[in-house]
Amino acid sequence: MKATIIITPKKAVLDPQGKTVQTALAQMGHTGIKAVHVGKYLEIELEATDVEAARKSLNDAAHSFLSNPVIEDYHLEIE
């Protein structure tokens, strides 16, 4: 099994990386871009086979360690 966790800055948090990428894209002629948010992507290979147990464990890890709930949101997927 494989889990993926995508971590993004909360909307209320300043995201200078996202803004800089957005500006660069506009300068390259990529129009129609409303906003860019730069985050992190974690790919986690699992030995476990119990999806629900893995989900619980990774939710705990994402909340307490992999993301900082003060500034970030995360999205977990297991396949």
Add this chain to the structure above:
Amino acid sequence: MNFAILQFPASNCDQDCVHALRVLGHTAGLVWHKDTSLGGADAVIVPGGFSYGDYLRCGAIARFSPVMQAVKQFAEQGGLVIGICNGFQILCEAGLLPGALIRNRDLQFHCEQVFLKTANRDTPFTSQIPAEKLLKIPIAHGEGCYFADEPTLAALQANGQILWQYCSATGELTEAANPNGSVLNIAGICNDRRNVAGLMPHPDRASEAILGTTDGRLIFESMIAEMQSRTPAKAA
């Protein structure tokens, strides 16, 4: 007074802190991150650096070090703890201080002298700072933009937990004087109990005249005065 200076892999201001406190006539010992005891120290300094390579987020891994359990217990007992730069980031990640430090607004690493206004002089970290005195202390960080949500900021203001704010050479809290985009120009805060503080500027690099400023001493001297006032008077 005896200070415990924590040492994580890639701490790099631990020796600066030891030196600064020795210059002030006090003792300071290094405590390795795997230690579970603070060795009976009177106060703790979480120094600057790039603990664990700043991987994942600054301070995110350091806060799970065994020594941080001892720091939490020490803080719960009312002990004085100050985090400088990376130490501030670690204390926020550990939940000992509210909010978080994120990338500087301009994505640049800033290494420069800044001026700080002391917003609350009635704390164990600021009591020796003269009224109206602006502190000239260097910063050196890429992720020092302080962020907290609105309710947290309101609580910080209501409780007098904002200790230092970036200001101009004449003491104005301007955008131009804010090196990293911190909300409310915040450079340092304390917890609501006022025994744990953190700041991005480096008082450890501002404690000797040869370094261009001795204003950092006032912060350490405030902590020392607090500890001395707590120590029961010895029998004559």
